[in-house]
Amino acid sequence: MLELKNTVTMMNSEDYKERFKAEYYQTKIRYEKLKAFNTKIEAARRTEYTATKITMPAHDCPEGLLQEQQTIMGRYLHILELRAVIEGVEL
Numbered sequence: 001m002l003e004l005k006n007t008v009t010m011m012n013s014e015d016y017k018e019r020f021k022a023e024y025y026q027t028k029i030r031y032e033k034l035k036a037f038n039t040k041i042e043a044a045r046r047t048e049y050t051a052t053k054i055t056m057p058a059h060d061c062p063e064g065l066l067q068e069q070q071t072i073m074g075r076y077l078h079i080l081e082l083r084a085v086i087e088g089v090e091l
Contacts, residue, residue, distance in 0.1 A: 004029055017089050024080045024091055031073045038063075038070055 002025050010022035041063055044056040059066065084091050 002029065017087075020080075020084070020087075020089050021091060024077070024084070027073060027077055027080065031070065031077060034066065034070050034073065038066055041066070 004026055007022040007025050010018045010025070013019055013022075037057060037059075040054070040057045041059065044054045045063075047054045081091065083089070
């Protein structure tokens with residue numbers, strides 16, 4: 001997968017399709033990182049009383065808010081994917 005730094009040129013492009021792709025890739029990268037973080041939190045919660053304990057990752061934000069952010073980002077990605085199909089943008 002791309003890294004955020006690899007999308008800078010696309011974001012500065014004069015071509016809206018390139019900027020569109022950059023926006024999608026940036027959101028996807030951030031979404032996947034948040035999803036992985038939320039999964040670690042959930043795994044730690046679910047193993048709290050089991051023999052195999054997973055360490056809770058440090059976080060200052062309430063878990064519910066992080067999960068809500070992930071849900072909304074997922075919906076936004078879906079909207080971008082629909083637009084890409086409609087507008088003929090190859091992601």
